[in-house]
Amino acid sequence: MLEVKGLRKVYRSGTREVEALRELTFTVAAGELVCLVGPSGCGKTTLLRCIAGLLEPTSGQVEVGDKAGLAIVFQEYGRSLFPWLTVRDNVDLPLRQKKVPRARRRQLVDEALTAVGLAGTESAYPWQLSGGMQQRVAIARAVAYEPSVLLMDEPFAAVDAQTRADLEDLVRSLWQRLGVTIMFVTHDIDEAVYLGQRVLMLSASPTVIQDELTVDLPAERDQLHTRADPRFTALRTRVYEQIQLAKVRTGTASGAAGELSSADR
């Protein structure tokens, strides 16, 4: 359903050259929910953009079963909403492009906005909303679109803990209900383990897949019990260690630097 083979991406601009992705190979089965974690600047966004076909890989291949049914939630939520459209129209527009009948559109938009807790703001413009609310509009847009593949780039970064928990459950129920394939980028290790069937861990730059983990928690999860499960704790510790390792391997003690390989020619 989603196949990435030997993906490599080098950014070039002027004399600066950054190897964002060195070589990535993995597959995501149809209807799978995979979480992606990795240090800041390791190339997660780049990977998602390549999968969505927004960025040309330097080499390697990406195959997506059904490109038409692909939706994406961008990390830069503030810039991905149309400032000239109201909240409702922002969510509605992709549906209109998909030629969804009017009545159905109305229903989808209302449902999605209610699900993310934004019922009542339909007529506001995005710039009249708080950061977290903007991010939720972007999520609602993706949800209403009923995609077959959903790419989410740190979608819950700007919302509070409680809302975040609600949205996590929303994503899981959506996934179970529609059988959608999801790639979910997050910084929150707990979130990755709680949500995913599988967690892909990326190394720091030059980026390869550091490790892969199958989350063998029961399919029915809830915030209270799942997170209290000792298996959950074991899994999150495993992910944490791998990420620590990824950092150390790059040889920088602080762990925050060095993910950038800049080659002046």
Place this chain on the structure above:
Amino acid sequence: MLEVKGLRKVYRSGTREVEALRELTFTVAAGELVCLVGPSGCGKTTLLRCIAGLLEPTSGQVEVGDKAGLAIVFQEYGRSLFPWLTVRDNVDLPLRQKKVPRARRRQLVDEALTAVGLAGTESAYPWQLSGGMQQRVAIARAVAYEPSVLLMDEPFAAVDAQTRADLEDLVRSLWQRLGVTIMFVTHDIDEAVYLGQRVLMLSASPTVIQDELTVDLPAERDQLHTRADPRFTALRTRVYEQIQLAKVRTGTASGAAGELSSADR
């Protein structure tokens, strides 16, 4: 040092009217580190903007001791960096405005960028960086400025767990070293407790102060031991409960909706 009295803020645009802050009164002593939590859209950003003098309160007063030494890290990190300046110049510019001598500036910029793990990217432009890296540039800019009052609006939302921990420690060490007054907005309850001397909890809209909590953890904190401290767990539970309460009080079961009061006239 920082005094907010009866602060109220209503946004008006066209026929839409949103009461973002109903009535806030609190003081932050000089050199204190206060964390601010509250549901998405409750008015945290609005409050910070009012304190910084960027927004006119509808009523009430804000008094800041030394406005000249105030720095702010915006939630919209992407838009608060100047795209026409390199990373180095972005950090350097406020210092030049402050007329810091050249050699000292150089040192401050280098230190700040190294502290946030961005040494080596000085000559890149912000739009060549990943989201998390951009956010760290914004943090470095505020840190290098050596402010006497530092306002931070969800500054770590876009960075990975490990970097986040490093940055948390950076903020605490900076605070201890320079005696700066800090207001820190976050969604992460653990972070609020780990960082702050005090945690202010805002209610959902119409926003008032829901509760206030003094964090009686030792001044010397570290990621491993402090978070393992049973007192830490007790405090975070207390904050969590209060926030739950805030949501319930507004009468919406999902807890995510209803923070917006929109009055069409």
Place this chain on the structure above:
Amino acid sequence: MTAAERGAPRTALLGLSGLAGLLLLVEVLPRAGIVSDSYLPPASRILAALGREAATGPFWVAVGDTLLAWAIGLAIAVVAGVTVGIVIGAVPVLRALTASTVEFLRPIPSVALIPLAVLLYGSDLGSTLLLVVYAAFWQVLVQVLYGVADVDPVAADTARSFRFSSWGRIRYVLWPTALPYVFTGVRLAASVALVLAVTTELVIGAPGLGAVIAVAQTSGAIPTMYALIVVTGLLGVTINVAARATERHFLSWHQSVRGEASA
């Protein structure tokens, strides 16, 4: 070699092919009898006339005169337009106060001011400058005003929160934001200035290409007239190439330029 460097020759090639297409059209139209060749001579004859003109000294003196008037006029208009634009744009009261006057003065055509110019300066360089500056100034001013209004509120707040001085705000926030608009304004003004320089010379006989065109026109020397028109056009193209190059240099950070580099 970077993408931008690779792109440059190809861009030039595409541009040249566009010009070649125009030449071909002008060659074919009269030859096919679609228009009479005594009123629109084929390109080859125009170019031949151009060659003859280019061999004479007075022609180059005229080109020099026109370019001088153009350059001085444009420089004055740009400096004045940018300064006034930023001052007015940065201070809302001034903007409100001057808006009506600006809108009143702007549509007054330079050509209607010809008697005034002649009155003050005869047919000297001064006349040309007066009209050139008058026309080009508004182009820059309006663009700068729109550019200054386009400042990202978050960027502006950032500057305010860090206590930038007024000059710092102008220099580091207003100016870079307005810069793309200024470039459009300068490119508009550059050609308006050229148009006005030539027109003034044409009508009041100030020395320059326009005066030569007037002579060719009244003499019924059609190919020569077209040749001279081609010269003004080519001046315009050259000026634009220069403007584009500076723009690429100064706006490398801007969305419009960086998009192309990475493509």
Place this chain on the structure above:
Amino acid sequence: MTDRTEPRPAGADRRRAGEGQEGMPGLHSMIKRFLLVIGLPVVLFATWYLASANSENFYAPPLRQILVAFADTWTLDRLRADVLPSLARLGAGYLLAAVLGIALGVAIGANPRLRAASEPVLEFFRAVPPPVLVPVIMLFAGIGNGMKIIVIVSGCVWPVLLNTVEGVRATDSVLSDTSRAYGITGVARLRHLLLPAASPQIVAGLRQALSIAIILMVISEMFAASNGLGFTIVQFQRSFAIPEMWSGIILLGLLGFALSELFRLAERHALSWYHGLRDAQRRS
């Protein structure tokens, strides 16, 4: 110590008060706006009046004479006979230029190759002065209204075109990616992304074009015309009716001001999202 809020520019408050409120504040701000609009022109005219009162210069007559000439000259009949045809041509030319400029601008702005190929040719024509272009246009378009409209278009299409090209080129990359990801392509991309994203700059171009259109209306009427405002002004100039000529120039200015006010209203409406966005954080 008690520095609560920064002093803010008075204009911001003024604008703030004007929007979305009825009753006293609305009226108040309308009066204020009126004073702002009228203030500087009144001062300038007064200065002109006093400075020119004793003018002996044949070409710079006292403003008093000009105003008398204004009243005598621009009678209703005159307006109907000369100003209306001009305005009709102006309107037609401006609209055509707007449509053409935006259409071409979007195509060129969205397509780097097309831009590379067409730019030199366009720059070539942009640099050719309308007065020498007119004979060529006459060859193809005759001497009727069509020719005059083409002259207007040939001059005022440039600001629209250039600004549209730049506006389209500067479309935010994240927004552009969003559109692509959601299958917003083709016409929808044009309608929902490119045009709105470029609209602030397109509007800047349209505003530039408006005054250029008026200027070209005058220039076009210098050739092969027998009526029109520009024609009349040139006629006055040639027949040494200098106060009348100045009165015509004043009328042109008034016309420009009136049209720009109309334009401002239209802009406020069409770009309300943009002004809202820009004002959002500056307002109370």
Place this chain on the structure above:
Amino acid sequence: GCGSSGGGDAPTTADGVAQVKVGVIPIVDVAPIYLGQQKGFFKSRNIELTMESGQGGAAIVPGVVSGQFQFGFSNVTSLLIAQTKNVPIKVVANGVASTGEAGKDFGGVVVRKDSPITKAADLAGKKIAVNTLKNIGDTTVRESVRKAGGDPSAISFVEMPFPNMPAAVEGGQVEAAWVVEPSLSAVTAAGGRVVAWNYVDAAPDLTVAAYFASSKLIGENPDLVKRFTEAMNESLAYADAHPDEVRAVLGSYTKIDAKVREGLTLPKWPTAINKPSVETLAKLGATDGIFGGATPDLAKILP
């Protein structure tokens, strides 16, 4: 030139040579002044000439009035209009005159080869191009039609620069056009026909244009004006007598093709102004209402 803005005085160099600027239109009509300059007729009278070429009165008259130019060249009707508006100028020398011979004048009304118009009377009700409306062109063309028994009132005149007229006639955008040399030669060479000689029809030996100065200069520096007039008269006479040299000098300030130059019909350059013809022009102008009800006072404008 800014130095002389105080009045009509020409700056004079140490050796008494006056620097004089003359506003002219670069056409055949002003050949004598260029020829005279070449022959030294001005230099010998301590005048150093600079020619400033403008397009018509709009550019030249203000220059003369403000003292930017000391002398200017303009057609008689424009001068008459200026007089009715009390523009402070006065004629100082003759400029150019019609040859007075139908078939051999330097200006006329032309039509296309295949046009049904064959004589002046046929022009009634037609669309005719002139270079300037309400000026010498349309008043004299109307007179031609009137004299030929046609009704001039229904003619619609359109304004267009001379060089554009051949194309407009050829393309049928106008039915006829009043053109002067060298456009006249261009039309006839392309097969066009002249159907009316309007200068000839208006008055015998019509004075078409003249040189003028501001009243101020005439009052303050009569000597300079006198020297200019003398030099000008000498130039006019010389030009009239030496058509070959005229054709040669045309090459120096126009771009008229050498072949065309040979075939041009040259105008006449008498030194005297034909006052009756000016009176006729005044009458015609008054009939056609171009003076706005006023009557030009010839004594005030002519020397």
